[in-house]
Amino acid sequence: MNKGLHRFALLVASATFFLIIAGALVTSHDAGLATEDWPLSNGQFFPAMVGNLFWEHGHRMVATSVGLLTIGLVIFLFWKEERRWVRRLGVVALIAVIAQGLLGGLTVKLLLPLWVSTAHATLAQLFFCTTVSLAVFTSRSWREFRTTIEEKGTLPLTYLCVAALVTILLQLVLGATLRHSATWDKHLPTELLLAHVGGAVAVALVLASAAFTILRRHPGETFLTRPATIALGLLVVQLLLGVAAYITRLKSPDDPQPLNPMVGITVAHVACGALVFATTIVMTLRAFRALRSETHAWAANTPSVSRI
């Protein structure tokens, strides 16, 4: 295990989280079309950062940095990572960040069609979770995990975790569609709003089931209980932020421009959603890891365990 590689993977994941916040700020300020061109802004790499161009071009600069960091991560992986599938995941991350950049350009050139904007927002979350996964796979706790955990109960834990992941992803798509369906000075469409609220209930039920199942079945296994506890905590925060985002967003059409607290709370809601997704990814990956150890207990004493 290479500590430097793991730390770099953590850096990329952290930078990506910051990029998600930067992107959310663009949407909440309605700054997506502050400049008509791409990838430069008004023909410049360093334009005057005034008005909404501050948010849009700032987002592009952070995105460029994340792209460069991802390239660096892939190089680092091919240099130091012995597991081929992890190196391949690094390449997947690179493809995703390039696709994400192209989607960003398309949103500007096509004047923010809803589905392109939604895809851009969703791919951002998927890319973030890919970088989080790379950080997990390069971590010491993952590489050195040896404990055999016997699965209890009739419903496999991994099924619950995957169900939580899928539910969260669908909710993220709904949330992205909702955010991009109306600018700050228009009310959100009622049907989408109700669907997103319904999605929140579904996420709460499925994620809570998965997390509580972990806590109940394997109370002493911090490898599993830690991400489960964090996910539960973030879920509560996210639900509260959702209510606050709804209340502040109701009022924004009466405001002269996008203002706080609406901007801050809607951005926090997006960011916390990303953290819920990421923590659930960690929980799911570790659940698969722990169960694999049980079914492949023979591998604990063979050299090939290093492949995991």
Add this chain to the structure above:
Amino acid sequence: MFKPMKVWLVLTIVLSILALASSCGKPATNDATPEATTSGKPFTPGSGTIDGAIAYNGTPPAPKKVATDADPACGQANPNLTTEDTVAKDGKLANVFVYIKDGATADGTKIGDYAFSTPSDAVTLDQKGCQYRPHVLGIQANQKLRITNSDPTQHNIHPTPKNNPEWNQTQPNGAGPIEKTFARSEVLIPVKCNQHPWMKAYVGVLKHPLFAVSGENGAYSIKGLQPGTYTVAAWHEKGGPNGTEKTMQVTVPASGGGKADFAFGDAATASTTGGLQMMPALEIPLIGRH
């Protein structure tokens, strides 16, 4: 390959392909087929007018102060920058777009069957004090709209029409005017600045020149009418997701003019005077994307 990683690989690739494929479709608003404005019986302007006043009933909402921290040049150019969605003074409402929506001249020819020549002179929309000037304007289809930037900062002009192609263009301070046309009638096209989100304007595009915008005293005057009976519509940006429109029928006699007063705000009404036929005012929220 680790099984969950396969799931993410497939998801990422599929989503990327779907997103790129979804963007390949031609946006519906890019239909630029010009509306026929010059076919039909040539319209000869008459001496008739429809005059009126737009009232505001009740207490109008106070203008809201705009924060200009993000672009100090706006605060310097216009220290008292406020919103302009309801400009009402002494019970009179400004920035109401009044136009001939339908009707026929005295010989029975419908207004829509006339041909109207497109003016060669342009209508100017200026950006001054980080506000659009004027806030509401009318223009004929295919007539030039000249957009100027009189501010010491950069602006971005972004009309969001439904019947015309959408566009978005940056205009730095000191840049020359931008000239555009709208090929199809549309009442009204919102215009926004993506740099300064409080900036809004509305452009009414019509086949004919029979329109006016109420001034600060609420008064308006539509000139050049032939004798006939017309449906007059008055539109204001508040009161619904796409503004509020009221209509009434007005008859313009052989000599003289017609009168049509409208009212917005609380318990709003519409009225005509001078022996003209009156119909109940109708609240018709315009169907629009925004």
